[in-house]
Amino acid sequence: MGISDLIAAFITEELEAADGVLELQRSDLAERFGCVPSQINYVMSTRFSPERGYIVESRRGGNGYIRISRVRMDRQTLLMHVINSVGDELDLPSARAILTNLAESGAISAEAATCMLSAVSQRALQTVPQAYRGALRADIIKHVLIQLV
Numbered sequence: 001m002g003i004s005d006l007i008a009a010f011i012t013e014e015l016e017a018a019d020g021v022l023e024l025q026r027s028d029l030a031e032r033f034g035c036v037p038s039q040i041n042y043v044m045s046t047r048f049s050p051e052r053g054y055i056v057e058s059r060r061g062g063n064g065y066i067r068i069s070r071v072r073m074d075r076q077t078l079l080m081h082v083i084n085s086v087g088d089e090l091d092l093p094s095a096r097a098i099l100t101n102l103a104e105s106g107a108i109s110a111e112a113a114t115c116m117l118s119a120v121s122q123r124a125l126q127t128v129p130q131a132y133r134g135a136l137r138a139d140i141i142k143h144v145l146i147q148l149v
Helices: 003-017 026-033 037-047 075-085 092-105 110-119 130-148
Strands: 021-024 054-059 065-070
Touching: 003 021, 003 026, 003 037, 003 065, 021 026, 026 037, 026 065, 037 065, 075 092, 075 130, 092 110, 092 130, 110 130
Parallel strands: none
Antiparallel strands: 021 065, 054 065
């Protein structure tokens, strides 16, 4: 088990014990696991994202903290949140992360995630000029998700 997995497991356990809302010091967590604070940021962004049902608030500095809240959303609300958060452009790794998170949360099927990822892949968009691929990728993801709402 890697350090990211250990950190995520610890936070998940603490979150359960805290009844869905947890406040942590980034520096304390980094010290506890013997890692740099950026590792904590990585875990927060990949394991505790809105697509996975979490809201993460963060304040940096000497008294900086991370507040994680578990949010229970119905499927439609989750999909609308993702649609609204995609933005005007989307790179392939971000698209992959969003679709993986949606499939893991059960908001979309694994087959739908695979089809959408294929539709926005570098190979599928190879005839589109590089400068426009991110915008096209974002539009495709948003429009397909709207149809699934």
